[in-house]
Amino acid sequence: MTVLSQSPRDYLDQISFKIRPVFDQPLDVLTSVRVGGKADYFFELTQIDEIVQVLRFVSEFQLPFFIMGKGTNLLVPDSGFRGAVIKLGGDFKKMALQQDRLVSGAGVSDQQLARFAKNHALGGLEFLKTIPGSVGGAVYMNAGAHGESVGDRLKEVRTLDLQGNRHNYSIKELDLAYRRSRFSDSPEIILEAEFELTPKPIDEIQDKENRLLDIRKKTQPVGKKTWGSVFKNPANASAGRLIEELGFKGKSFGGAMISEKHANFIENKNGASFEDLLKAIDEIKQSVFNKYGIELETEGRILRNLFK
Ligand SMILES: Cc1cc2nc3c(=O)[nH]c(=O)nc-3n(C[C@H](O)[C@H](O)[C@H](O)COP(=O)(O)OP(=O)(O)OC[C@H]3O[C@@H](n4cnc5c(N)ncnc54)[C@H](O)[C@@H]3O)c2cc1C
Structure with missing residues (x-):
């Protein structure tokens, strides 16, 4: 057969x-x-x-x-x-130290990676403590916060392409930019990432994490159902500030609501549908364009076929 x-x-x-x-x-x-x-x-x-x-x-x-x-x-x-x-x-949830490099499977969470680095008195990934994704997602998106990003510490990434061939990319080959990597245009399966970190006393790492978590709690809707920042910041501007100036904070679109704490977050407040989220995104994009002539670009991904 x-x-x-x-x-x-x-x-x-x-x-x-x-x-x-x-x-x-x-x-x-x-x-x-x-x-x-x-x-x-x-x-x-x-x-x-x-x-x-x-x-x-x-x-x-x-x-x-x-x-x-x-x-x-x-x-x-x-x-x-x-x-x-x-x-x-x-296997993709494992981490190991190899000389001065920290090797992490792509399925490890950002927070587990930050904890592992801290427990080994290695600094440089404190900001990951505030980001709720996985190492695979962090590499794919070049995740970052508070002026730092994953690309600052990445050395190598191992992948499998969609035909099943293995690749090993150096940092230069990853084409990292603001919330982008080579995988944004040409998806592969990220298996493992290698980071180079700096020795640092554990209490200093802890202090930095606490400070960053504190800022996050004060400025973002931590604990609410969101998918992170909706839009990338345009050059020399803050997407959140532009949206806030247009009076969107607290506005509802069906079950979705623009966060009252940070206008670049949309909360699933009350059984929001995908269409509710898209409606909110479209209306914000249109209003920002009409008022400022700026085309906002979404940061998050929509689940669709990788083969296309
Ligand atoms: C409350 C909140 C706060 C956030 N704050 C920040 C922030 O400060 N900075 C920031 O950068 N992001 C932030 N984010 C967004 C998000 O956490 C990051 O973009 C994160 O890196 C996404 O990782 P993930 O594992 O959740 O990926 P997913 O959301 O599951 O996927 C995102 C993309 O990555 C791809 N991907 C995931 N894993 C792999 C893999 N192994 N191989 C290939 N492709 C893969 C997916 O195909 C998809 O295209 C925030 C999100 C929330 C909810």
Whole structure:
């Protein structure tokens, strides 16, 4: 029997995945804004050979495919995703020190990485304590805060391309810019990242983390259902300030509300739909353009097929 005469589910039953997919996995619960429908196939993968098997599966059946981290910069349509979503667990949640380098799996959370560095008296990643994503998402987005970004400390990144070939990129090859990397245009699966850190007393690291967390609590809607900053800051301006000046703070769009604390955050206040979020984004973009002639660019990603 050829592969294409089988259904994707029959195929999955026959191959030897150690971890079975979850069918019809709700994705809202896997995102920080808690919006979105179901994915047909959801895999939490622990090893590279499992990723290769899933890549083969989606390629055989020409299914859409997406990799998510902790879903903290992600919008999922209410219609969900008629394909396979993967998330990295197992081996990808490991960290190790190799001489002066800290090597982290892409599935490690930013906060676990910051804690590991602190426990080994290595400074430079304190700002990650304030960002709720994963190392894979942080590399993909070149995440940053308080004037620092992941790219300041990254040395190498190991990936798997969508054909299953392995790559090793040096910092120069990552094309990092403000909330961008080479993967923004040409997605690959980020497996592991290597950071170079600076020895620093643990109490100094702790003080810096406390200071940054304090600023965050005072200025942003910490603990609310959001997906981080909605828009990138335009050159020489603050997106939040432009939006605030237009009176958007506290304004509702269905179940979504522009944060009263920081106008560049939209909260899922009351069962917001994907459409509510898009309506808010569109209206803000239009108003900012009409008033200032500035085209705001969204920072977060919408879940869609990586192959396109
Ligand atoms: C309250 C709050 C505060 C935030 N503050 C900040 C901030 O200060 N600075 C900042 O930069 N961001 C901030 N963010 C946004 C977000 O946390 C970061 O962008 C984070 O790096 C996204 O990581 P993630 O694992 O959640 O990625 P996801 O949201 O799951 O995915 C984001 C993108 O990364 C890709 N991706 C994730 N993992 C991989 C992988 N292993 N391989 C390939 N691609 C991958 C996805 O395909 C997707 O395109 C904030 C978010 C929230 C909710």
